[in-house]
Amino acid sequence: MPGHTEPVAFRWSIPTRVGDTDPYGVVYFVSYFRFMKEALDEFLRARGLVPEDIYRDSEAGRGLPVAASSARFLRPARYGDTLEIRVTVGTFSEKSVRFDFQIGRRPGGEPVATGEITCVAIDANWRSIGLPQEWRERLSGAGDPPWNLP
Numbered sequence: 001m002p003g004h005t006e007p008v009a010f011r012w013s014i015p016t017r018v019g020d021t022d023p024y025g026v027v028y029f030v031s032y033f034r035f036m037k038e039a040l041d042e043f044l045r046a047r048g049l050v051p052e053d054i055y056r057d058s059e060a061g062r063g064l065p066v067a068a069s070s071a072r073f074l075r076p077a078r079y080g081d082t083l084e085i086r087v088t089v090g091t092f093s094e095k096s097v098r099f100d101f102q103i104g105r106r107p108g109g110e111p112v113a114t115g116e117i118t119c120v121a122i123d124a125n126w127r128s129i130g131l132p133q134e135w136r137e138r139l140s141g142a143g144d145p146p147w148n149l150p
Helices: 029-046 051-055 133-140
Strands: 007-014 066-073 082-092 094-107 110-120
Touching: 007 066, 007 110, 029 051, 029 094, 029 110, 082 133, 094 133, 110 133
Parallel strands: none
Antiparallel strands: 007 082, 066 110, 082 094, 094 110
């Protein structure tokens, strides 16, 4: 996109709780996937897309379910840490979108994990379809004035 060099980024913070950790107080690996999904939901809301309507829009006969997810753990986060999750749109293909996550410990943003979630556009019969242009535009920030970027 002309004049649009940085991907639209969204930041969301979450405190770690006892239920997020193992018996040693280290954030359990599964918790990172929940953190990423919650951050993705908030990113969608910030882009004007209601998660419940995007993941499964019965009226329009389409959806955007999660098809793949991965994470890489760089250093342990612990009970009581506040984590900041940075969400960006990594790549678009004809039928899918990959969201990238950078997870850091606050204050200072010391990196603790990275991850990805890939969502695929589907029709009511769970067949892949082209990613609707309106979703593509909202997710990419197309048309946003620079002062409105999250």
